[in-house]
Amino acid sequence: MDLSGHRVAVVGADRGIPGTVRRLGGSVVEPANADLVVAVDEAGFRRAALAAPETPLLAVTTGDVHYATSVDDAAAAIEAVLTGDRTLVDHPIVGVTVDGERVGRVLLEVTLLTSEPARISEYGVATDGTTLQTFRADAVTVATPAGSAGYARAAGGPVVRPNAGLAVVPVASFTTHADTLVLPGPVTLSVERDDEPVSIVVDGDDRGTVPTHAPIVVRTIDHVTVVSPAPRVD
Structure with missing residues (x-):
């Protein structure tokens, strides 16, 4: 996996995601400057969504939520959506x-x-x-x-x-x-x-x-x- 050149914001619990992004060559930035906003758990998803971002959100959670990616699959999901292998749904x-x-x-x-x-x-x-x-x-x-x-x-x-x-x-x-x-x-x-x-x-x-x-x-x-x-x- 390679996130070089990509800017990712993480809103909510850490869950090790910022470290994973940096390890794969990406930068962790504020949501306003991000190519992708990763919203972690329900509280992070709510806070990120209600801030009316222009950037799409990738929801990540430890629970069973139909619109979210599991924490274990977060790195692969981040790479996939940043390289265009993605679907977009308006909530x-x-x-x-x-x-x-x-x-x-x-x-x-x-x-x-x-x-x-x-x-x-x-x-x-x-x-x-x-x-x-x-x-x-x-x-x-x-x-x-x-x-x-x-x-x-x-x-x-x-x-x-x-x-x-x-x-x-x-x-x-x-x-x-x-x-x-x-x-x-x-x-x-x-x-x-x-x-x-x-x-x-x-x-x-x-x-x-x-x-x-x-x-x-x-x-x-x-x-x-x-x-x-x-x-x-x-």
Whole structure:
């Protein structure tokens, strides 16, 4: 392997990747000056993606994530994508507003959940002004394709392909009639009834409580390009 002349940025945990890049002749630089940004683990991927890079991201992780390369294969993947043997896929970034006020940019998931454990609330899901369902549950989460393999999947949701839509997943629903949905967006959530305060959590960060009946709108506002080695054809 030879990375001579190539500039690589590494965002997130080290995992030995900067040393590997240098050993193979490449330079480790800041993301703004890189030919490739390697985003390591979920935190690194989120930080790199939300910085709106112009350079494609190579996601590397120790876990089983459908859009990422394993740490063990990172060196070969870096060489492959830098030499043009690669595929590019756009992943959506969504914006979230609560009653018209912007909450933030989200790469993975938005979750409404009761602030007190073991308490349930009633949630509504709508799109294009049409209410699709209401249900009582511990929580409801809206996951992007990149986030659909995480908390949403653990709650029974599907893994969604890029550009297929947003997964809306009731969590521990109190009824058997609450459906998991995949919608193109925008998606509007609401708290229809709350016995306890309901918090909004975006990409793992608690952003405070939301008022009853306030529209929580989740819509695609941007994309990040994720690069991976091209599939091998035997």
